[in-house]
Structures are given as structure tokens and as C-alpha cells.
Amino acid sequence: MSAIILFTVTIAAIAGWWLSQQRLAAKPWLEQGVDVDLRGERGSSVPTAKIGLGVFLAVVGSLFALLISAYSMRNSMVDWRELPLPRLLWVNTGVLVISSVALQWAYMAARRDDIDGLIVGLLIGGASAVTFLAGQLLVWQQLKVAGYFVASNPANSFFYLITAVHGLHLMGGLVALGRTTAKVWRGAPMMQMRLSVELCAIYWHFLLLVWLILLGLMTGWTDNLVDICRQLLT
Amino acid sequence: MVDIPFDEVAGIPPAEVGEVELYHPHSWWTRYVFSQDAKVIAVQYSITAMSIGMVALVLSWMMRLQLGFPGTFSFIDANQYLQFITMHGMIMVIYLLTALFLGGFGNYLIPLMVGARDMVFPYVNMLSYWVYLLAVLVLVATFFVPGGPTGAGWTLYPPQAILSGTPGQDWGIVLMLASLILFIIGFTMGGLNYVVTVLQARTRGMTLMRMPLTVWGIFTATVMALLAFPALFVASVMLLLDRLLGTSFFMPTLVEMGQLTKYGGGSPILFQHLFWFFGHPEVYIVALPAFGIISDLISVHARKNIFGYRMMVWAIVAIGALSFVVWAHHMYVSGMNPYFGFFFATTTLIIAIPTAIKVYNWVLTLWRGDIHLTVPMLFALAFIITFVNGGLTGLFLGNVVVDVPLSDTMFVVAHFHMVMGIAPIMAVFGGLYHWYPKVTGRMLNEALGRFHFWVTFIGAYAIFFPMHYLGLLGMPRRYHDIGETTFVPASAHDLNAFMSVAALIVGFAQLVFLFNIIWSLFKGKEAGSNPWGAASLEWQTPETPPGHGNWGKDLPIVYRWAYDYSVPGAAGDFVPQNEPPAGLATQGAHP
Numbered sequence: 001m002s003a004i005i006l007f008t009v010t011i012a013a014i015a016g017w018w019l020s021q022q023r024l025a026a027k028p029w030l031e032q033g034v035d036v037d038l039r040g041e042r043g044s045s046v047p048t049a050k051i052g053l054g055v056f057l058a059v060v061g062s063l064f065a066l067l068i069s070a071y072s073m074r075n076s077m078v079d080w081r082e083l084p085l086p087r088l089l090w091v092n093t094g095v096l097v098i099s100s101v102a103l104q105w106a107y108m109a110a111r112r113d114d115i116d117g118l119i120v121g122l123l124i125g126g127a128s129a130v131t132f133l134a135g136q137l138l139v140w141q142q143l144k145v146a147g148y149f150v151a152s153n154p155a156n157s158f159f160y161l162i163t164a165v166h167g168l169h170l171m172g173g174l175v176a177l178g179r180t181t182a183k184v185w186r187g188a189p190m191m192q193m194r195l196s197v198e199l200c201a202i203y204w205h206f207l208l209l210v211w212l213i214l215l216g217l218m219t220g221w222t223d224n225l226v227d228i229c230r231q232l233l234t
Numbered sequence: 235m236v237d238i239p240f241d242e243v244a245g246i247p248p249a250e251v252g253e254v255e256l257y258h259p260h261s262w263w264t265r266y267v268f269s270q271d272a273k274v275i276a277v278q279y280s281i282t283a284m285s286i287g288m289v290a291l292v293l294s295w296m297m298r299l300q301l302g303f304p305g306t307f308s309f310i311d312a313n314q315y316l317q318f319i320t321m322h323g324m325i326m327v328i329y330l331l332t333a334l335f336l337g338g339f340g341n342y343l344i345p346l347m348v349g350a351r352d353m354v355f356p357y358v359n360m361l362s363y364w365v366y367l368l369a370v371l372v373l374v375a376t377f378f379v380p381g382g383p384t385g386a387g388w389t390l391y392p393p394q395a396i397l398s399g400t401p402g403q404d405w406g407i408v409l410m411l412a413s414l415i416l417f418i419i420g421f422t423m424g425g426l427n428y429v430v431t432v433l434q435a436r437t438r439g440m441t442l443m444r445m446p447l448t449v450w451g452i453f454t455a456t457v458m459a460l461l462a463f464p465a466l467f468v469a470s471v472m473l474l475l476d477r478l479l480g481t482s483f484f485m486p487t488l489v490e491m492g493q494l495t496k497y498g499g500g501s502p503i504l505f506q507h508l509f510w511f512f513g514h515p516e517v518y519i520v521a522l523p524a525f526g527i528i529s530d531l532i533s534v535h536a537r538k539n540i541f542g543y544r545m546m547v548w549a550i551v552a553i554g555a556l557s558f559v560v561w562a563h564h565m566y567v568s569g570m571n572p573y574f575g576f577f578f579a580t581t582t583l584i585i586a587i588p589t590a591i592k593v594y595n596w597v598l599t600l601w602r603g604d605i606h607l608t609v610p611m612l613f614a615l616a617f618i619i620t621f622v623n624g625g626l627t628g629l630f631l632g633n634v635v636v637d638v639p640l641s642d643t644m645f646v647v648a649h650f651h652m653v654m655g656i657a658p659i660m661a662v663f664g665g666l667y668h669w670y671p672k673v674t675g676r677m678l679n680e681a682l683g684r685f686h687f688w689v690t691f692i693g694a695y696a697i698f699f700p701m702h703y704l705g706l707l708g709m710p711r712r713y714h715d716i717g718e719t720t721f722v723p724a725s726a727h728d729l730n731a732f733m734s735v736a737a738l739i740v741g742f743a744q745l746v747f748l749f750n751i752i753w754s755l756f757k758g759k760e761a762g763s764n765p766w767g768a769a770s771l772e773w774q775t776p777e778t779p780p781g782h783g784n785w786g787k788d789l790p791i792v793y794r795w796a797y798d799y800s801v802p803g804a805a806g807d808f809v810p811q812n813e814p815p816a817g818l819a820t821q822g823a824h825p
Binding site for chain 2: 015021051058063069077078079151160
């Protein structure tokens with residue numbers, strides 16, 4: 001459960017930092033009137049949708065941290081047999097990076113009011129995300145052909161489960177991306193488009209980060225890191 | 235008195251609240267059924283939760299009939315008894331209490347109490363309710379599938395949850411897990427709304443430290459639920475895969491009906507860790523909104539400001555944080571490392587400190603208050619008594635050495651029913667009697683309310699107080715029939731019969747409450763806009779029930795906290811939150 005504890009502590013630290021800005025030591029029974037200084041009195045100036053996405057990412061982060069916790073508890077048992085990860089997985093990772101970069105590019109184009117660049121960025125981002133998903137399905141296919149079925153070993157089960165959960169989140173993102181693209185197509189006001197594209201880009205970067213962590217976990221790369229941390233702690 | 239400086243020359247400038255794209259219904263369907271108005275969604279949540287709660291109530295009757303009069307009723311066999319236990323627990327904890335406190339009270343009260351027009355993502359809020367309803371329907375469907383609902387116990391522990399021999403192994407468990415997954419998806423949609431509305435949609439002057447404690451409780455509980463429910467989600471998905479695809483996340487190598495199963499190597503303890511990582515915060519997800527509601531009820535009906543408001547807020551936050559590091563106190567007998575037990579017993583006892591602070595503050599609020607024994611106040615007082623009672627037995631069970639012999643006895647059942655069954659339900663009833671006039675514009679009938687209160691309160695004690703004694707005798711929980719044993723005397727059976735009769739009476743008293751709700755809707759006394767003389771913002775709406783958009787043309791401006799009761803020198807015995815300090819010109823906040 002160390003992954004989820006670490007994650008919860010991070011969230012608690014963020015929440016604690018935020019609360020420390022909120023004058024929690026105020027004595028409201030002594031104070032009347034309305035502060036002219038609006039800081040801390042109203043919601044922040046960050047767009048509401050962005051805060052909403054932030055909270056959602058915390059929920060998704062919790063989900064993946066729990067999966068990682070379960071993974072690391074289960075893989076210390078005797079019946080665990082690592083499965084060979086197909087090379088295609090690296091190609092897919094590259095495609096996901098491209099997708100993330102393209103959306104970042106689209107966001108930057110939106111800030112420059114460059115509508116063509118924005119559309120190109122969105123299309124490349126969307127297309128490469130779809131390619132990533134197709135590639136993941138192909139990886140499943142390859143594993144199945146090689147005889148690594150979902151129930152034959154817990155390592156396989158976790159691989160299928162984790163890639164499926166990640167893929168489903170990306171598919172949800174594609175719905176939002178599709179709506180954003182449609183908005184751009186219709187020619188919505190630039191401010192609105194900027195925000196939508198920014199939110200998509202943030203979500204994509206987040207899913208890329210999650211994917212890299214998951215990949216590190218499943219290839220065993222993070223093992224060394226974990227060992228080093230453990231040694232530092234003890 | 236420290237006055238915060240304000241711009242006297244120009245009056246109070248309009249709040250710079252961004253124009254909310256308020257959703258406007260165009261037809262009967264979008265106004266009352268597929269509504270995006272948080273108030274309608276709140277009522278939908280409440281009605282659905284209470285309806286499914288009635289099912290769980292009937293299930294508890296069935297269990298009590300069997301326990302009180304074993305062998306008398308041919309329609310309750312051992313399998314059905316397990317199914318009744320499972321469904322009763324699951325419905326009450328998740329589909330009734332969580333949904334009612336957060337989906338019902340949260341949706342209704344958050345926007346009104348912080349001075350917002352609606353939730354910030356109304357469409358997602360609407361989806362949240364419909365996904366919740368779907369989850370409830372899937373749950374209800376398990377009663378009608380072959381094999382019936384699952385009988386795995388509300389904790390759904392593998393391996394037994396998905397093995398044959400446990401009732402509902404075919405369909406029941408699959409639909410149960412599917413329903414939980416749906417519930418969590420629906421809750422996440424709603425939860426995002428509750429949190430972000432509190433963060434972003436507070437009106438001008440509504441600092442966090444001016445929010446009523448009800449909002450603090452619901453807000454903190456929602457944050458916890460958003461982080462904790464994914465654990466149940468992961469556990470449910472993995473258990474579902476174990477059941478459907480034959481994976482071995484949780485399933486060890488074992489023999490079933492003389493045959494070696496296809497499973498091997500999995501860890502049931504892993505499930506317990508995941509389940510209780512959700513399950514313990516869940517206790518406080520239910521308790522924190524109750525704490526908040528009780529704080530407000532006590533303050534209003536004792537006409538006195540809440541004692542130690544700051545401490546109350548800090549305690550809520552502290553309880554929320556601590557509740558994430560106590561989960562394994564549910565697992566002392568699971569075979570985990572005994573050193574864990576020491577750690578988790580310590581954290582469990584530490585959490586008693588902020589909780590005790592809250593109880594002291596409630597009592598000190600009552601001290602020399604002008605106590606009005608209205609129906610909501612009666613329920614609030616009953617909450618404090620019941621919660622203290624359940625909390626104290628929690629201290630017993632939090633210690634490993636006491637828990638080990640008492641675990642799996644009726645003592646545990648008595649403890650958690652007191653602390654997270656009866657106590658939160660008292661808060662629910664108190665809240666319903668208190669806010670019903672705002673929701674409908676009419677008062678609930680007082681006489682029926684008093685009858686409902688006394689029967690429920692005394693009846694609940696008649697059921698659960700003797701249960702502690704049965705637990706200490708060693709009466710095991712989850713047993714369909716105790717049978718002939720040497721350690722359970724005949725008098726214990728008489729006590730069981732007595733408790734069952736009490737349970738039947740308490741159940742019928744809830745029908746009186748339902749009748750009251752429906753009758754008062756048409757025949758209740760007109761309430762006016764603020765029947766209790768409450769200072770918080772939801773009672774200051776221009777219309778009662780509040781209209782679409784809550785606040786008419788201008789949003790209210792908040793000048794003070796929510797607890798200005800019996801202020802020395804003030805004209806009335808309370809000062810509404812949106813009443814400006816004397817001599818201050820206002821021009822109202824634009825939407």
C-alpha cells in the first residue's frame with residue numbers, strides 16, 4: 001500500500017498548502033463586513049473547468065496509485081511470472097508521446113491565435129491517440145498468440161487490467177478531444193477554444209505520465225529506484 | 235470587535251462572479267425529470283435513497299424475525315439470511331447514507347449555503363443522479379435473477395464471495411460488483427461538483443471560515459470519498475475479473491466441492507486492504523456530514539453561536555486526514571503482521587481526540603443556550619448521545635487485545651450500528667425535519683414528528699443496547715441460527731425476541747414518517763421563508779421554495795459568519811449572514 005500512501009500524502013500536502021492560504025486561523029465571530037482584499041475570500045481566478053479537471057486528475061491518480069499498490073503487493077508472491085513485453089509497446093509509447101506533444105503544440109498555436117496550427121495539432125494529437133489505442137490492442141493480440149492469456153498468470157492479469165484501464169481513460173479523453181475539435185471546427189470564440197485545448201493537453205500529459213510510470217513498473221525499471229529509496233529510508 | 239475595512243464611499247462593489255451559464259429548462263421533462271437544477275437532483279437523490287432504504291429496512295425485519303424466533307418462519311432459510319445481511323448492509327451504508335448525505339443534502343445545501351446559483355457543472359450533476367439510479371436498479375435486479383442476490387456479506391470478502399456455496403454465486407455477485415462500479419462512477423461525477431462548487435462558486439464575502447459547518451462536513455467528506463472510492467472500484471473490478479475471467483488477483487489455490495479450482499496464488503488479504511482503504515474513510519464520509527448538520531441544528535435550535543467554530547473546522551479536517559491511516563483496524567484478525575496492529579490501534583485512538591473535541595463543543599454550545607426542543611433538536615440531541623455511545627465502544631474495539639475476542643460477535647454489530655447506523659440516521663432525520671420547510675414551503679407535522687422521534691430513539695436503543703451484552707456473552711454475528719450452545723443462556727434468546735419486536739415497532743414508526751412527508755406536502759402548515767429564525771444563507775432566499783437560480787437578480791453578499799444568534803445589542807435574536815453591518819450602503823452583487 002506504499003504507492004497509495006505516498007499519493008495520499010502528496011494530495012494531503014497540496015490540500016494542506018491550499019488550506020494554509022485560507023486564513024483558517026480567522027475568528028469569524030469577531031469579523032464583520034466584506035474584505036476589500038478579495039484574496040482568499042472567493043474562489044481563485046483559475047477557470048472553474050480547470051479546477052474541476054485538477055480534482056478529477058486527483059481521483060484518477062488515486063485509482064492508478066491503488067492499482068500500482070495492488071500490483072506491488074501481488075508481484076511479491078511465488079506464482080508471479082513476468083511476461084515478456086512486446087517491442088510494439090515501445091512504438092506505442094512513442095506514439096503517445098507524439099500525441100501529447102501535438103496537443104501541447106495545438107495549445108501553443110491557440111495562444112498565438114493560429115487557427116490552422118491549432119487544427120493540425122488537434123488532428124495529429126487525436127490520430128496518434130487512436131493509433132496508440134490500436135497499437136495496444138495489437139499488443140494484446142500478440143500476447144494472446146504467444147499464449148499469455150489474461151488468467152494464466154497474475155502478471156498477465158495485471159498487464160491486461162492496467163493497460164485496459166489506461167486505455168479507457170484515454171478513450172474518455174478522446175470524447176473530450178472530439179468535442180473540442182468540433183468546437184474549433186464551428187469557430188467558437190478563441191478564449192473558449194484555448195481553455196478546452198489546454199484542458200485536453202493537461203489530461204494527455206497526465207495520462208502520458210501515468211503510462212510512463214506504469215511502463216516503468218511493468219518492465220521492472222522502477223525496481224532499482226524503489227530499492228534506492230528503501231535504502232535511503234532504512 | 236475587529237472590523238475588516240470596507241470601501242464605505244462607494245458601498246460594496248458588485249461581486250466579480252463570472253456569469254454562470256445557468257441552464258434553463260424548456261419543458262416539463264427537463265424541469266422535473268432530466269433536470270440540471272441541483273435542488274431537483276437533490277430531491278431525486280433523496281427519494282431514490284429513501285426508497286431503497288425502505289427495502290433495506292424490510293430486510294432487517296427479516297433478519298430480526300429469524301434471530302428472535304428461529305425456526306418459526308419457513309420463508310427464511312440460511313441462504314436467504316445471508317443474502318438479507320449482505321443487501322441490508324450494502325444498501326444502508328452506500329446506497330442510502332452516502333447517497334443521501336452527499337447526493338441529497340449536498341446537492342440541496344451546498345449551492346444555497348455558499349450563495350451560488352447552482353452547482354458548477356450542472357450537466358455532469360444530472361448524469362450523476364441517473365448513473366446512481368442505474369446502480370440502484372442493477373442492485374434491485376439482483377433480487378430477481380436466478381440464485382438471488384449475493385450472500386457474501388457486505389464486505390464481499392474473497393474467496394468465499396465468488397465460490398459456490400455462497401448464495402448468489404451465479405448472478406448476484408456479478409451484478410452487485412457491477413452496481414458498485416456504476417455507483418462509484420456516478421458518485422465521482424457528483425463529487426466533482428460538490429468540491430468545485432465550494433472552491434469556486436462561493437458568493438462575495440463567503441470566506442471558508444464563514445461557511446456553515448454543514449458545508450464543511452459535506453465538503454471534506456466528498457474530498458475523502460473521491461480519494462477512497464477508487465479503492466472500492468479497483469477491488470470490485472479485480473474481483474469481477476476473478477469471477478468472470480478466472481484471474482487470481484485475490485483467489486488462493488483451493489478446493490471447491492472436492493475439486494481443485496482454476497485459481498491459485500492470489501491474496502485475500504490484498505482485497506481486505508483495498509476494501510478497508512475505502513471502508514474506513516467511508517465511516518467518516520457518512521459521519522462528517524452528520525457532524526456538520528448536527529452542529530448547525532444545535533446552534534439554531536439553542537439560539538446560540540456554535541462553540542469553538544475554528545476547532546470544529548480543524549477537527550473536521552483532522553478527522554478527514556486521519557481516517558486514511560486507520561483502515562487496518564478492521565483487519566486485526568485477518569492474519570496480517572501483528573506490528574501493523576499496534577500502529578493502527580494507535581492511529582485509531584488518536585482519531586478519538588478531534589472527535590471528542592467536537593462532542594465537547596456541541597455540549598458547550600448547549601450550555602446555557604435557549605434550547606428549543608423542536609423535532610430537529612430532539613434528533614440532534616439523540617445523535618450526540620448515540621454517537622458518544624458508539625464512539626466509546628469504538629475505543630474498546632480499536633485495541634487489538636479487546637478486538638480479538640469481540641471480533642465476530644454481536645458486540646461489533648451493536649457498535650457500528652450505534653456509531654454509523656443510528657447516529658447518522660438521527661442526523662438525516664434531524665436534517666430532513668429542519669430543511670423540509672425550505673424544500674417544500676411547508677412544515678412537517680409536529681405531533682407526528684415527536685411520535686416518530688420517541689419511538690425511533692427509544693426503539694433503536696431497545697434493539698442495540700442489549701446487543702452489546704449479547705456480544706459480551708459471545709453470541710456470534712452472521713449466524714442464521716445459534717442452536718443449542720452452552721455459553722448462550724436461554725435468557726439471551728428472550729432478549730433476542732425482545733429486540734426483534736422492538737425492531738418491528740421502529741420499522742413501523744418510519745412509515746409514520748413517510749406518511750408525514752407526503753401528508754405535509756399538501757396539508758402541512760405554511761412555513762414562511764425562515765421558520766426557525768436561522769442565520770445561514772439558505773434561509774434568506776427571496777422565494778421559498780427557492781426558485782431557479784436561487785437568488786433572484788442579485789447574489790447575496792455575506793458580511794458575517796453563519797452563527798450570529800443572540801448577539802448582544804442586536805435587534806433580533808439572530809442576524810442573517812447577508813445583513814450588512816449598520817450604516818453600510820450596498821448595491822448588491824450581480825450574478
